[in-house]
Amino acid sequence: MASDRAQFPDADAAIQYAKSSLSNAVSPWLLIFDNLDDPYVFKDVKSYVPNVLANGSILYISRHSDTTRLGTPFPVEGMTEDEAVQLLLHRSQAETADENVAHAKGIAAELGFFPLAMDQAASYIHSHRLPLAKFLTYYSKRKAEILRHTPQLWEYKKGPLNQNSIAINAFTTWSYLWLYCSTRLRATTSNAC
Numbered sequence: 667m668a669s670d671r672a673q674f675p676d677a678d679a680a681i682q683y684a685k686s687s688l689s690n691a692v693s694p695w696l697l698i699f700d701n702l703d704d705p706y707v708f709k710d711v712k713s714y715v716p717n718v719l720a721n722g723s724i725l726y727i728s729r730h731s732d733t734t735r736l737g738t739p740f741p742v743e744g745m746t747e748d749e750a751v752q753l754l755l756h757r758s759q760a761e762t763a764d765e766n767v768a769h770a771k772g773i774a775a776e777l778g779f780f781p782l783a784m785d786q787a788a789s790y791i792h793s794h795r796l797p798l799a800k801f802l803t804y805y806s807k808r809k810a811e812i813l814r815h816t817p818q819l820w821e822y823k824k825g826p827l828n829q830n831s832i833a834i835n836a837f838t839t840w841s842y843l844w845l846y847c848s849t850r851l852r853a854t855t856s857n858a859c
Contacts, residue, residue, distance in 0.1 A: 681714060689718035702728040711736070729778070744779025747771060753781065757788030760798050769798035776802060 674680040688695055697715070705711055705728065715724060726733050733739075744750065751770040760766050777783040791801055 685714070685716045688716040688722055691721050693721065695722040696725060697722060698725045698727065700727045702726050702733055703730050705730055705733055745774075745781055745784070747774055747779065750774035750777075750779045750781075750784050753784045754788050754791075754798075757785055758791040758798070760791065766798050769801070773798065773801055773805075776805065 672680075672683065674683065688697065699711060699714075702711065708714070711726075716722065724737065726736050745753065751767060751774055754760075754770045754773060755762055755766065760770070773787060774784060777787060787801065787805075790796070791798065796804060
C-alpha cells in the first residue's frame with residue numbers, strides 16, 4: 667500500500683521541501699516557532715524560514731528578549747502574580763496558608779501567569795489531591811499529561827455548549843492550531859501540484 671506521505675532522505679530535505687512549499691503557496695499560511703525560549707538551540711532559526719513570504723506570516727513565541735530582532739514584537743501579558751496565585755488557590759481549593767502561597771507563586775512563575783494554564787494546573791492539583799509543594803516536581807516529569815488534563819466540568823469549550831462540545835485545554839488549543847495550519851498547507855500543496 668503506497669503512502670500519500672512524502673518520504674525524505676533526511677531532515678534537511680524535509681526542511682527544504684517545507685520552505686519551498688510555503689514559498690510557492692497561493693493561499694495564506696502561518697508558520698509558528700513555539701517555545702523559542704532558547705533561540706540558540708537553532709544554529710540559525712531564519713534558515714527554517716521560507717524565502718518568499720508574500721502569502722505567509724511567521725509567529726515566534728518566546729520569552730527570550732533576543733527574539734524581538736526577528737520581527738515586530740507583540741507582548742502578551744499574563745495575570746499579575748497576585749491574580750495568578752488567587753486563581754490557583756481558589757480553583758485548586760488549597761488553603762491560603764503562607765506555605766501554599768509561596769508554592770503558588772513558584773507555580774505561577776513556571777506557567778507564565780497565563781489564566782488557562784493556571785486554571786488547568788489548579789484542576790489537576792485538585793483532582794489528584796496533590797499538595798502545592800509537589801506540583802512543580804510532578805509538572806517537570808508529567809508536563810504533557812498535565813497539559814492534556816481537562817476536568818469534566820470545564821468552562822473552556824469549542825462549539826455550542828452542549829454534550830457534543832469539545833473541552834479545550836492548553837494542549838488541545840495548540841493541537842487545533844497545528845491541525846488547522848497543516849490542513850491549510852496540505853490543501854495548498856495539493857492544489858499547486
